[in-house]
Amino acid sequence: xxxxxxxxxxxxxxxxxxxxxxxxxxxxxxxxxxxxxxxxxxxxxxxxxxxxxxxxxxxxxxxxxxxxxxxxxxxxxxxxxxxxxxxxxxxxxxxxxxxxxxxxxxxxxxxxxxx
Numbered sequence: 001x002x003x004x005x006x007x008x009x010x011x012x013x014x015x016x017x018x019x020x021x022x023x024x025x026x027x028x029x030x031x032x033x034x035x036x037x038x039x040x041x042x043x044x045x046x047x048x049x050x051x052x053x054x055x056x057x058x059x060x061x062x063x064x065x066x067x068x069x070x071x072x073x074x075x076x077x078x079x080x081x082x083x084x085x086x087x088x089x090x091x092x093x094x095x096x097x098x099x100x101x102x103x104x105x106x107x108x109x110x111x112x113x114x115x
Contacts, residue, residue, distance in 0.1 A: 004028035006035050011107065015046045015114050021053040024061040032061070036068050045077025048110045051084035057091050065101065078102065080110040 004022040011017045016039055024032060039047070049065075051057075065079060072079060080102045084092065092098040104110040 004031055006031065008035070008039075011048055011111060012114065014044075015048060015111065016044050017048040017050060017107070019050040019053070023055055024057040026058065026060070029058075029061055029064065033064050036064065040068065040071055043075070045072045045075040046114060047072070047077070047079045048082055048104075048107060049079060050082045050107065051088050052082065054085065054088050057088045059091055059095055062091065062095055062097060066097075069101070078114070080104050080113055082107055082110050 004020065004024060007019040007021075009017055009019075018035065020032070022028065036047075069079060081092075082104050083106055084103065089098070089103070092101065092103065102110075102113060104113060
């Protein structure tokens with residue numbers, strides 16, 4: 001069974017980083033969804049999602065980001081994805097989500113976008 005670890009921390013006063021490590025698939029989907037939901041419940045709407053250690057992302061897992069994007073956008077928030085591996089970036093591109101979401105090369109660049 002695939003594994004996913006999620007570390008969360010405040011990057012700035014109102015920006016939360018989710019650093020993901022492992023696989024995002026049918027087995028780990030719920031963990032990611034619940035993590036996002038906990039922050040949304042606390043009215044957190046600005047996220048950096050570090051994908052640099054994600055080995056695989058199922059296209060179905062993108063629905064998590066799309067569903068939460070609508071809530072986040074309504075509350076003047078933003079999700080910025082950071083440094084996805086080539087196969088994960090390809091999933092964004094195949095689904096056309098690279099035109100929908102912001103993808104930054106690194107954390108520093110992502111934080112500049114929020115400022």
